Amino acid sequence: MPEDRPILPPARLHSEVDLARAALATPLLTRAVRLARWAGPDTRVGVGGELVDEQLSVAAEVLGLGGAKGHGGGEAEDDGYGDGPAYASEAWRIAVDTGLVEVEEPEDDGDAGTVSSGDNLALVTGGGPQDVLGLWLDALDVVLADAIAPVLEDIAGIDDILGEDGTIDFERLDWDPEAESEFLDGVLGNLYLLTVSEGRAGEEPVPLPVLAASMVVPDDMGEPTDDVLEQVSEAMMRLDDQFRLLEPIGLVEYRPVDEALMAEEGEEPVPPVDDEDVSRYGMVKLTPLGLYGVRARMLEAGVDAPAVGDLADKAADALLDGLARFPELSARAETEQWLARRAPVEAARELLTAAKGADAGAPLRRLYCQQALTLVGPYAEPAVRAVLDDPELGGLARVWLAESGAADVPAPPEPMIFWLAIDTIAAQLDAAEEPEELQDLVEGLVGRHSGFFEAAWRVDHPATATVLEAMGRLHRDKKAAKDARKAAFKARSRRGS
Incomplete structure (x- = not known):
């Protein structure tokens, strides 16, 4: 094969109209739009543009979440991964960062800022498919940033990373944002390649251990060592948390790791050695919208990621x-x-x-x-x-x-x-x-x-x-x-x- 051919096969994308429709139907963007329409002159925000505490529960009620715990795009149910106000806070940040609302932060800590409709809110109903997809890509960037952020509640000895003023001293935190971003981009790149590979067409979800191993196990390694298997398990749990965050924005369809496995095996699941019950270890696939989103990020990074239809208007x-x-x-x-x-x-x-x-x-x-x-x-x-x-x-x-x-x-x-x-x-x-x-x-x-x-x-x-x-x-x-x-x-x- 000629050396100048790209490694990536061409993606077969849905139409922009269908993709834009799917973007507007994603749970997270839907919530952000709903909060942007709810917000008005009486809405108050703090120094960082976040909703003040007393308004978070109101925002959760607007979203139909109330105070109940929920996850993803379905009805609020208790799954242990957050509550209504937390989801309202997440959706509000998406609304702010995508320009669905404009906030004027308070000048003093004791005061509250004000809110007005953002220019991009009109694009939800009045913009074209590319406008809507642009909004969704902006929202995806926010969620991806969240996915690589450290979970501070899980850090032992959190007092050791607090500065004198009580804020997080990131220099003391063992967290490399560039390395975390490269890891997640690598995972999504591997998932993209599996999705576009001829004969697969992304029809079947990928077992989470397979995806984790693709990032950890060297290509030339035969039987993985115990140390490598432990790294695979750690990567699986890392990805489990990240895919849970990425599902509500419509990037993936995800079946999480069965929590019973962690109780059975210890704190981290051991990667399965055969196909028996492999779905219990997590299963993931890119949605059509996710395929579009990962490809858009690849193109922005300078990766040659062709798509069927690229040549339709060429000579x-x-x-x-x-x-x-x-x-x-x-x-x-x-x-x-x-x-x-x-x-x-x-x-x-x-x-x-x-x-x-x-x-x-x-x-x-x-x-x-x-x-x-x-x-x-x-x-x-x-x-x-x-x-x-x-x-x-x-x-x-x-x-x-x-x-x-x-x-x-x-x-x-x-x-x-x-x-x-x-x-x-x-x-x-x-x-x-x-x-x-x-x-x-x-x-x-x-x-x-x-x-x-x-x-x-x-x-x-x-x-x-x-x-x-x-x-x-x-x-x-x-x-x-x-x-x-x-x-x-x-x-x-x-x-x-």
């Missing part, structure tokens, strides 16, 4: 070159989107024109061109017949016509047969086909044409020598492999002279 040459980055199913989906925006006959002409060339990427462009023309269907036939005499496209045209069941397909001249054979193998080498499939292709071509190598080394194609060398490696018959290597030497000598 045909950009499409054919770009498809080299896509797995089979995604390449087909990308091509379908590109074709949907063009008239079939014109699309066929553009594809054939873009397929020409003697550069290194040309054989693969011709391969994708042929596949795209299959999706165009019978409408492509006039454009295909127009290139029958073209030395670079004539062989492709004949193959396409024959496979389409067309009548009156002219027989190719012998030089075109061998040129097409070299071009086809060059494309398959670039497409990184499975070795066995390539071996079958090579042996099939050699078997159909007697004296194949004697004719092939004379083919005027830029990849002739490279292809013949590859055939020498791939052919399972020793004599044929030796003939291929001799032909490759002749081809290099011919081009050199």
Whole structure:
């Protein structure tokens, strides 16, 4: 596979309209919008813009949480992870940080600040999908910052990290925000890769131990040591807390670690050694909105994270070159989107024109061109017949016509047969086909044409020598492999002279 291809497969995103609708339906953003609409001239805030204590319980009532404990987006129920005022405080901070409300902080500690509607509140009903998604991404940033923050209540000897004025002295706190952020970004990156991988399509949740191990266990480690297993357990509990926070913003669907396991095994769960009851150790998957959100963060960080549809408005040459980055199913989906925006006959002409060339990427462009023309269907036939005499496209045209069941397909001249054979193998080498499939292709071509190598080394194609060398490696018959290597030497000598 060419070295310049990105590691990440393309994401298949939902439409922006559907994503924006999902964003507005997330529990946390819904609560923030509700509080922003509730807030008015009588709402009072403290020095940091937070609601004053006496108004938190009122805000919780507005959200339908009251004083009961609850978690996530469902009805308030006692799960031990917070109470109504705490959720109201969280939603209020989202409202402030996303510009749904504007706060004017008090000048003195004893006073209260005032609140007014923020400019962004109008975007909830009057903005477009991109406006809404921008709000959601801002809210996601706030929640991600919370997810990496230390839980001060869990810190033993908290008095040791308090300054003389009673505030937290972060220099004394063993907390590296950059390292914490890198860890969570790495986890989300791994989850993203699992989601977009061909054949998975994010349909199945990922066991939390698998995700934790992906961040802890070295790739070259065989059996994990007890120390590594302990680190995996610690990472699992860390992620359990973080995913609980990230679920209400709609980033993930999460089944938490079964608390009974902690009672059974001790303070931290031991990673399972088999698949039995693996769901009890936590299961997580990115939502469609989460896939969009993680990709947006990757793009902002400069990561090449392609998506199906990126090439739909590009020229045909950009499409054919770009498809080299896509797995089979995604390449087909990308091509379908590109074709949907063009008239079939014109699309066929553009594809054939873009397929020409003697550069290194040309054989693969011709391969994708042929596949795209299959999706165009019978409408492509006039454009295909127009290139029958073209030395670079004539062989492709004949193959396409024959496979389409067309009548009156002219027989190719012998030089075109061998040129097409070299071009086809060059494309398959670039497409990184499975070795066995390539071996079958090579042996099939050699078997159909007697004296194949004697004719092939004379083919005027830029990849002739490279292809013949590859055939020498791939052919399972020793004599044929030796003939291929001799032909490759002749081809290099011919081009050199």
